[in-house]
Amino acid sequence: MSPTPKTTRELLAHMEQSVMFTAARPPVVMERGEGSYLWDVEGGRYLDFIQGWAVNCLGHSPPVIQKALARQAAVLVNASPAYYNPQWIEFAGLLTKTSGLDKVFFANTGAEANEGALKMARKYGMRHLKGAYGVVTAWNSFHGRTLAMMSATGKGVWEGLFEPKVPGFTHVPFNDLEAMRLAVTNKVCAVMVEPVQGEGGVFPATVEYLRGLRKLCDETGVLLIFDEVQTAIGRLGHLYGFQHYGVQPDIMTLGKGLGGGFPVSAVVAREKACLFDIGEQGGTFNAQPLAMAVGKAVVEEVIHKNLCAHAARMGGRLMDKLKEMGREFGFADIRGMGLLVGVDLPQSEIPPGPAQPSAPTIGHQVVQECLKAGLLINSPRPATLRFMPALTVTETEIDEMVDILRGCLQRVL
Numbered sequence: 001m002s003p004t005p006k007t008t009r010e011l012l013a014h015m016e017q018s019v020m021f022t023a024a025r026p027p028v029v030m031e032r033g034e035g036s037y038l039w040d041v042e043g044g045r046y047l048d049f050i051q052g053w054a055v056n057c058l059g060h061s062p063p064v065i066q067k068a069l070a071r072q073a074a075v076l077v078n079a080s081p082a083y084y085n086p087q088w089i090e091f092a093g094l095l096t097k098t099s100g101l102d103k104v105f106f107a108n109t110g111a112e113a114n115e116g117a118l119k120m121a122r123k124y125g126m127r128h129l130k131g132a133y134g135v136v137t138a139w140n141s142f143h144g145r146t147l148a149m150m151s152a153t154g155k156g157v158w159e160g161l162f163e164p165k166v167p168g169f170t171h172v173p174f175n176d177l178e179a180m181r182l183a184v185t186n187k188v189c190a191v192m193v194e195p196v197q198g199e200g201g202v203f204p205a206t207v208e209y210l211r212g213l214r215k216l217c218d219e220t221g222v223l224l225i226f227d228e229v230q231t232a233i234g235r236l237g238h239l240y241g242f243q244h245y246g247v248q249p250d251i252m253t254l255g256k257g258l259g260g261g262f263p264v265s266a267v268v269a270r271e272k273a274c275l276f277d278i279g280e281q282g283g284t285f286n287a288q289p290l291a292m293a294v295g296k297a298v299v300e301e302v303i304h305k306n307l308c309a310h311a312a313r314m315g316g317r318l319m320d321k322l323k324e325m326g327r328e329f330g331f332a333d334i335r336g337m338g339l340l341v342g343v344d345l346p347q348s349e350i351p352p353g354p355a356q357p358s359a360p361t362i363g364h365q366v367v368q369e370c371l372k373a374g375l376l377i378n379s380p381r382p383a384t385l386r387f388m389p390a391l392t393v394t395e396t397e398i399d400e401m402v403d404i405l406r407g408c409l410q411r412v413l
């Protein structure tokens with residue numbers, strides 16, 4: 001065996017020999033994290049406002065996760081999905097109690113949770129809606145990268161990819177109640193939206209829209225599904241995004257922050273939608289004890305440390321600082337909720353669809369400049385920057401981020 005490579009150059013040379021290419025990544029290799037900071041293998045330090053893509057709600061390597069993993073690993077790593085484990089039952093109870101919904105199915109990724117939700121909706125359609133199986137989602141949405149979720153996602157650049165798509169999906173403009181009303185025909189069993197479109201560039205639903213969707217679903221008998229993979233576990237200043245809107249869905253999917261960095265996701269649903277028969281849903285690692293122990297510890301920490309209120313406060317500060325900066329640089333828009341915030345750069349023509357990381361968009365240039373200056377942010381659209389720090393982020397860290405960003409914008413714009 002050759003010795004383990006250590007420098008960035010050595011590691012990247014090995015990477016090229018064995019790692020499948022799927023995305024353009026910068027030439028850094030991250031080795032260690034603590035709180036709001038990451039360090040690369042050369043010792044370079046980064047203030048992280050991406051946090052695993054809105055995942056690490058407690059920051060990097062929080063003691064809570066370290067302890068939960070160590071404790072659980074010493075007792076039981078995997079009993080097999082054929083048997084219950086105590087953490088599974090307790091974690092499910094925590095999610096039903098805090099959401100007001102009835103039952104939980106645990107999975108591993110956001111896309112897998114969404115798949116589960118749509119299987120439930122189709123079963124519901126079969127049982128209660130004369131076999132209706134259609135699902136209406138929004139343009140500019142993001143629901144994951146499995147074949148069915150790429151079909152569910154309303155993303156223009158994915159059209160024509162991996163054809164044929166899974167049938168049964170219709171896309172309508174987001175925040176347009178009338179369009180949704182027209183799309184919900186008697187062939188439809190569910191409507192699925194994100195309370196805030198995160199990957200699409202941070203576009204919050206209006207209160208009227210989500211309340212209108214609830215009413216429409218109640219009138220038609222169609223299920224209302226909220227994809228809360230990005231918006232839950234404190235991200236919007238509430239444990240669940242729907243609590244901000246006062247609109248409870250029939251099915252909610254969770255992921256990302258649910259495990260604070262450990263892969264775990266969930267489908268949380270009203271009893272009436274829980275129609276699986278034996279063998280219709282499952283998976284080798286679903287409700288795996290390590291994931292259950294970590295997820296439960298993370299959600300309890302968010303609740304006990306009152307991190308939703310902290311996220312709302314820090315989000316307010318971040319917004320205020322960005323608005324100040326917006327006056328200086330002429331930002332075209334600043335929007336978001338809690339600690340999910342987006343900024344459109346000045347005078348930008350914003351074409352639909354995502355940023356192409358390899359193309360020199362203005363957003364990409366700012367992201368690159370920030371990386372060089374030790375700040376990690378993301379650009380989900382060509383002229384949009386997105387900020388999604390840990391819920392534990394401090395005022396000092398927000399101020400530090402703003403200082404670094406200001407310097408970078410002065411150089412790039």
Ligand SMILES: Cc1ncc(COP(=O)(O)O)c(C=O)c1O
Nearest residue numbers: 109110111142143144227229230
């Ligand atoms: C709203 C939403 N749904 C689903 C997903 C897919 O989650 P995963 O990448 O864990 O499959 C994402 C990921 O960004 C998301 O933001």
